[in-house]
Each structure stands twice: as structure tokens, then as C-alpha cells.
Amino acid sequence: MESMHDLEILINSGHRLVILETEREGCFIEGFRRLADRSNKSYFQWTVTQGLLRLAPGYQSQTVNKDVNQLFAQIHSSERAGVYVLVDFHHYIADPVSIRHLKDVFLHSTQHCIVLLAQKIELPEELESMATRYKLPLPSYQQLERMVNDLAVDYLSETNNRLRADDKLVLHRLLENLCGLSFGDAQRMAKHAIYNDGLINQADVEDVAKGKFELLNRSNTLTLELDFAELDDIAGMETLRQWLHVREAIFKRQVELPGGDIPRGCLLLGVQGCGKSLAAKAIAGSWGLPLLRLDFGTLYNRFYGQTEDNLRSALGTAEKMQPCVLWIDEIEKGMSAVSSSDDVSKRLLATFLTWLAENKASVFVVATANDVTALPPELMRKGRFDEIFFVDLPNAIVRQQILSLHLEKRAIDSSAWDLADLVAQTKGFSGAELEQVVVSAIFEHAAKRSHGGIVGDAEVVEPGISLELLEQMAVQTRPLSVLMSEKITALQNWAAERTVAV
Ligand SMILES: Nc1ncnc2c1ncn2[C@@H]1O[C@H](COP(=O)(O)OP(=O)(O)O)[C@@H](O)[C@H]1O
Numbered sequence: 001m002e003s004m005h006d007l008e009i010l011i012n013s014g015h016r017l018v019i020l021e022t023e024r025e026g027c028f029i030e031g032f033r034r035l036a037d038r039s040n041k042s043y044f045q046w047t048v049t050q051g052l053l054r055l056a057p058g059y060q061s062q063t064v065n066k067d068v069n070q071l072f073a074q075i076h077s078s079e080r081a082g083v084y085v086l087v088d089f090h091h092y093i094a095d096p097v098s099i100r101h102l103k104d105v106f107l108h109s110t111q112h113c114i115v116l117l118a119q120k121i122e123l124p125e126e127l128e129s130m131a132t133r134y135k136l137p138l139p140s141y142q143q144l145e146r147m148v149n150d151l152a153v154d155y156l157s158e159t160n161n162r163l164r165a166d167d168k169l170v171l172h173r174l175l176e177n178l179c180g181l182s183f184g185d186a187q188r189m190a191k192h193a194i195y196n197d198g199l200i201n202q203a204d205v206e207d208v209a210k211g212k213f214e215l216l217n218r219s220n221t222l223t224l225e226l227d228f229a230e231l232d233d234i235a236g237m238e239t240l241r242q243w244l245h246v247r248e249a250i251f252k253r254q255v256e257l258p259g260g261d262i263p264r265g266c267l268l269l270g271v272q273g274c275g276k277s278l279a280a281k282a283i284a285g286s287w288g289l290p291l292l293r294l295d296f297g298t299l300y301n302r303f304y305g306q307t308e309d310n311l312r313s314a315l316g317t318a319e320k321m322q323p324c325v326l327w328i329d330e331i332e333k334g335m336s337a338v339s340s341s342d343d344v345s346k347r348l349l350a351t352f353l354t355w356l357a358e359n360k361a362s363v364f365v366v367a368t369a370n371d372v373t374a375l376p377p378e379l380m381r382k383g384r385f386d387e388i389f390f391v392d393l394p395n396a397i398v399r400q401q402i403l404s405l406h407l408e409k410r411a412i413d414s415s416a417w418d419l420a421d422l423v424a425q426t427k428g429f430s431g432a433e434l435e436q437v438v439v440s441a442i443f444e445h446a447a448k449r450s451h452g453g454i455v456g457d458a459e460v461v462e463p464g465i466s467l468e469l470l471e472q473m474a475v476q477t478r479p480l481s482v483l484m485s486e487k488i489t490a491l492q493n494w495a496a497e498r499t500v501a502v
């Protein structure tokens with residue numbers, strides 16, 4: 001084990017109180033046993049049940065040393081340099097006597113090293129400053145692959161069934177999602193995925209992503225979105241679709257480029273209700289990746305100065321969740337203060353831009369914004385995002401597609417209808433407003449068909465609506481583009497020079 005080598009260096013370079021947090025107690029004890037073989041120090045293991053045991057052939061436990069006071073008396077009296085691995089000693093660590101014992105060894109018995117080994121060890125402050133916490137390296141993809149293979153072998157011998165996987169890709173996705181977890185956590189999740197039904201499928205991948213996210217997202221500034229969409233749920237946006245298509249395999253590292261560049265993400269700017277948020281969800285959905293949502297608003301901490309830490313921690317979580325899509329919805333809301341002299345927002349923006357420029361992890365950032373006037377110009381400079389797309393009000397062709405799509409979604413057959421008049425009539429409508437026309441028509445229709453009155457069970461109303469009803473609903477709608485025509489025209493002019501149309 002590579003980590004044993006690191007531990008040996010720590011011990012031999014004079015660290016006297018080493019903290020080792022791991023769930024793999026047995027592996028590490030074995031590792032220490034091997035170190036003992038080639039060391040001129042004596043290695044011991046201690047547990048409260050077995051007492052002290054020298055890790056060398058032919059030795060028996062000294063059960064008299066189960067008692068903590070006895071244990072330390074023994075350590076003090078030993079002349080020969082020793083390494084004492086105290087397993088689960090954290091239960092005794094809050095006791096003033098234990099604290100003093102550990103300090104005595106640290107200060108006076110300088111030839112010894114104490115290793116505290118447990119799953120989780122919290123130290124009193126006065127000991128923390130003396131201690132060296134050994135950070136276990138996270139297991140690599142290959143190590144996890146071996147671990148899953150071992151579990152599959154166990155599964156076969158225990159159940160007589162071979163582990164199945166929907167396909168090779170799903171296994172790869174599972175392993176990718178296990179990356180970033182400690183060995184113990186990864187093993188627990190893989191075990192669950194295998195033993196629940198002997199089959200690895202997309203649902204297991206999602207479970208692992210969810211479990212991992214819960215473990216990692218300590219700061220609560222990210223949300224894992226489970227409300228996925230597909231690119232087929234969006235009408236229009238052909239350029240964006242094509243752009244994504246070109247980048248998918250590269251982002252997923254299925255294609256390796258000589259320079260090692262990977263796509264970083266895009267900014268979707270545009271008119272409200274035209275499908276920006278939907279597109280962010282569809283990117284994650286169609287690429288089969290977890291979608292993490294970062295809300296800049298929640299980063300503002302009432303304790304000044306922690307804001308950037310919150311952002312760093314959120315970005316760190318996203319890196320560990322890689323490959324994933326990081327969605328920053330309405331980014332201007334968190335950045336709007338930047339143009340003023342607000343230092344916190346400025347530092348926040350700087351932290352974000354630095355990360356964006358330096359990020360090497362497979363985190364695809366999709367930011368959306370409705371209001372460009374509130375966006376800091378630094379964000380729009382070339383090279384920050386791979387592309388800035390403008391999501392405009394839908395043209396006639398796209399309006400027709402949006403109407404058909406939303407009718408179809410609600411099981412209404414519009415194939416016999418000529419939507420041309422409705423499409424012409426809804427010029428200036430956003431996608432959300434077109435959807436609302438369909439929904440209102442359904443409501444109106446349902447109200448007319450329903451017999452009213454309160455009954456026990458809800459009535460099932462046939463969804464069928466008429467084209468006339470849709471047109472009537474459209475007449476009654478005052479689209480936002482009329483109410484805010486100046487603002488939208490300004491936005492369109494601004495975008496024409498600086499962005500690519502979706
Ligand atoms: N191009 C589109 N295709 C299909 N549906 C759309 C489109 N644009 C908007 N919609 C509908 O309007 C809803 C709201 O759009 P949303 O993505 O929230 O807009 P934005 O984020 O741009 O304000 C979507 O969930 C979808 O139902």
C-alpha cells in the first residue's frame with residue numbers, strides 16, 4: 001500500500017502523534033506489521049479488549065495493558081524506540097488523564113510515536129496542535145475497479161449469482177461516481193449497488209451520485225437537481241445542440257486531445273422564459289451527468305469573509321463530483337453588487353473567475369442570466385466561458401415547435417390542426433408564455449367539461465381542447481416582451497454584437 005510508505009516516512013521523520021482516520025483497520029494493522037519487519041523500532045497495537053500486542057512473529061497480547069494507565073506506564077518504561085498504534089482510542093481522548101498521558105509521551109518520551117487509528121478522530125484543541133493528521137490519498141479509478149471486481153467475486157461465492165451490468169458504460173459511470181470518495185465510503189456504496197439486486201444499472205449510478213453528494217456537500221451551498229430534462233424537451237436552439245454535440249465526447253474524455261483541453265462551459269444569456277434553465281437541465285440529462293446547482297445568493301454568509309470559503313468549498317465539492325454539470329442559474333443575482341464598491345462581491349467574482357480559468361476537473365459550467373446590465377464585464381471577456389449564447393424570443397418556426405411539443409406532452413393530438421394563425425398571433429411570446437397558453441386552454445376546457453360540485457374522487461377530464469380555445473387564450477395573454485419592449489430591444493441589440501444565437 002502506497003499510504004504505508006508515506007506513514008513510514010512520517011514516523012521516521014520524528015512525528016510523535018499521528019492521526020490516522022480510516023475504516024480499513026485490518027489493512028493498516030497488516031501494513032504496520034510489515035513495516036515492523038524491516039524497522040529497528042518495535043511496533044505495537046493496542047485495543048481495549050486485547051491490550052498491547054507486539055506486531056512481530058511469536059508475540060502474544062499483554063492483556064494487563066488493557067487499562068489506559070497501565071498502557072502508558074508500559075510505554076514510558078520502554079527504552080527501545082516504539083511505535084504504538086492505539087486503535088479506537090478516541091473514546092478515551094476527552095478524559096483529562098488520557099490527554100496528560102499523550103502529552104507526556106509527546107514531550108518526554110521522544111523516541112516513541114503514537115498513532116491513533118479510528119474511523120473518525122476529533123482531538124481536544126491542546127492535542128490538535130501536536131498531532132499530525134495523515135490524509136489518506138483517495139483511491140484511484142483503477143483501485144476502485146479492482147475493489148468492485150473483488151466485490152463481484154464475493155457476490156458470486158455468496159449468492160451463486162454472477163453480477164450483471166446493463167452495459168459497460170454504466171459500470172464506467174458507476175466507477176466515475178465512486179471517484180472522490182474514501183475507500184470505505186466507495187466500498188459501502190458499491191456493495192449496496194451490487195447486493196440490492198445483483199445488477200448495476202443507471203438507477204445505481206444515480207443512487208451513488210446522490211449518496212456521494214450528501215457526504216460531500218457539507219457547506220450546503222450546492223443542490224443536486226434531480227429534475228432532469230432531455231434535449232428533445234427543447235424546441236429550437238439548433239446551434240447550441242450542435243455545439244454540445246461536438247463537445248460531449250471530449251468533455252467525457254472519450255476522445256483525448258493532444259493539448260489536453262477540455263470544454264469548460266457556456267453562458268446562456270437572454271430573454272426570460274425562453275428555455276435557459278431548461279437547457280441547463282437538458283445538458284446534464286442528455287449527457288447522463290449529475291446536475292449541481294450553485295446559488296450565488298446563498299453564498300453570502302452573515303459572517304463576513306466566509307463567503308469566498310463557501311464558494312471554494314462548493315467548487316471543491318463540484319470537482320469531487322466530476323464529471324458533472326455545475327449550473328449557476330441567474331448568475332447576475334449573485335454578482336449584481338459587483339459594479340458597486342462591494343468588496344465581498346468583487347472577491348467572490350475574482351475567486352470564481354480564477355477557478356474557471358484554472359479548472360482542470362470535468363466540471364461543465366452552465367451559467368444563465370436574464371439581465372446583462374447587472375453582469376460584471378469581466379465575466380463576459382473572451383476565454384472565460386467557451387461560448388456566450390443568446391437565447392432570444394422564439395421565431396415562428398420555433399413557436400410552432402414549442403406549441404406542438406407542449407400539446408404532445410399533454411397527450412393532445414394537434415397533427416390535424418393548422419397552427420399558422422396561432423403562431424402568427426403569438427409573435428413576441430416566450431416559450432414559457434406559449435406553454436401557458438396550452439395550460440390555460442386545458443384548464444378552461446376542463447372547467448367547462450367538469451360538472452362541478454365536490455365529489456369524493458377527482459373526475460378524469462379528457463384533455464382534448466380546440467384550436468379556437470388556444471387562440472382565445474393567446475388573445476388574453478399580454479406577453480412580457482410587450483410590457484418590457486424597450487428593455488428587450490436593448491438586450492437584443494447588445495447581444496447581436498457580442499454573442500452567438502442559440
Ligand atoms: N425553447 C423551448 N422549448 C420548449 N419549452 C420551452 C422553451 N422555452 C421555454 N419553454 C418552457 O418554458 C418553461 C420555462 O423556461 P425556462 O427554462 O425556465 O426559461 P428561462 O430560464 O430562460 O427563464 C420551460 O420549463 C419550458 O416548459
Ligand SMILES: [Mg+2]
Binds near residue numbers: 277368
Ligand atoms: Mg431560468
